[in-house]
Amino acid sequence: MLIFFTVLIVLVILFIARCTKIVHQSQAYVVERLGAFHDVWGVGVHFRLPFVDRCSRPISLKEQVVDFAPQPVITKDNVTMQIDTVVFMEITDPKLYMYGVEHPMPAIENLTATTLRNLIGELELDQSLTSRDLINAKMRSILDEATDPWGIRVNRVELKNIIPPREIQDAMERQMKAERERRETLLQAEGQKQSQILVAEGERQSVILRAQAAKEAAIMEAEAKAAAILKVKEAEAEGLRLLTAANPSNAVIQLKSLDAFAAAADGKATKIIIPSEIQGLAGLADGIVEAVKDVKK
Numbered sequence: 001m002l003i004f005f006t007v008l009i010v011l012v013i014l015f016i017a018r019c020t021k022i023v024h025q026s027q028a029y030v031v032e033r034l035g036a037f038h039d040v041w042g043v044g045v046h047f048r049l050p051f052v053d054r055c056s057r058p059i060s061l062k063e064q065v066v067d068f069a070p071q072p073v074i075t076k077d078n079v080t081m082q083i084d085t086v087v088f089m090e091i092t093d094p095k096l097y098m099y100g101v102e103h104p105m106p107a108i109e110n111l112t113a114t115t116l117r118n119l120i121g122e123l124e125l126d127q128s129l130t131s132r133d134l135i136n137a138k139m140r141s142i143l144d145e146a147t148d149p150w151g152i153r154v155n156r157v158e159l160k161n162i163i164p165p166r167e168i169q170d171a172m173e174r175q176m177k178a179e180r181e182r183r184e185t186l187l188q189a190e191g192q193k194q195s196q197i198l199v200a201e202g203e204r205q206s207v208i209l210r211a212q213a214a215k216e217a218a219i220m221e222a223e224a225k226a227a228a229i230l231k232v233k234e235a236e237a238e239g240l241r242l243l244t245a246a247n248p249s250n251a252v253i254q255l256k257s258l259d260a261f262a263a264a265a266d267g268k269a270t271k272i273i274i275p276s277e278i279q280g281l282a283g284l285a286d287g288i289v290e291a292v293k294d295v296k297k
């Protein structure tokens with residue numbers, strides 16, 4: 001009897017454990033009762049009726065990153081290239097996710113491929129390569145609206161790789177090389193231009209400085225000559241003033257005139273006209289010299 005009760009207790013414990021469900025964080029379960037939707041279990045401990053309630057597989061509520069394989073797309077100018085996309089999504093309504101669409105992930109992949117083909121088909125190759133942000137934003141908006149009835153929210157879409165044909169890649173590389181060479185030529189020409197401008201500017205500054213120096217030297221020389229002439233004139237004026245203050249006699253004045261006449265001649269003149277007054281003065285000077293010689297004897 002004891003064994004029977006022991007077995008019964010064990011079976012009851014196993015039955016309770018079997019009917020108990022612990023839901024972890026960021027997970028959810030969809031519960032069906034008699035084949036119809038009954039409830040969505042969130043985090044916590046839940047009990048289900050045996051043989052009546054059926055729990056779905058756990059549904060992750062975390063954000064999921066789905067990387068789809070490259071898809072062939074054709075641009076507006078008929079260039080075929082491969083593009084693979086990455087979709088960031090999360091499940092917001094487990095009930096809609098469970099009953100909204102059969103096989104949600106393949107459905108999202110096909111929807112992504114068709115949306116990408118439609119968007120790229122409206123753009124040319126150059127626009128497709130330079131408009132990633134625009135394409136990402138449009139794809140996110142379209143996918144989010146389309147997957148909303150499925151209980152899925154698309155947070156972000158990224159074009160991972162855009163792979164054009166090999167001949168297009170070669171042409172793009174040649175174009176990039178030509179553009180780099182053109183920029184290099186422009187930079188070299190700009191450098192030579194700047195160098196010539198600097199040389200010309202240096203020569204101009206040198207000419208200006210030399211002219212300025214010559215001007216200042218001429219000014220200083222003129223000022224020096226003017227100062228010398230002024231000093232001479234001041235000395236002559238001072239001599240005249242002193243001579244006037246001394247009240248000289250006529251004989252002294254005549255001797256000074258003779259000195260001035262001798263200075264004017266300076267031994268270079270070939271023909272000299274002597275005024276009569278100076279001739280008399282010269283005779284007077286000779287008489288004075290003879291008288292002085294007689295006194296000495």
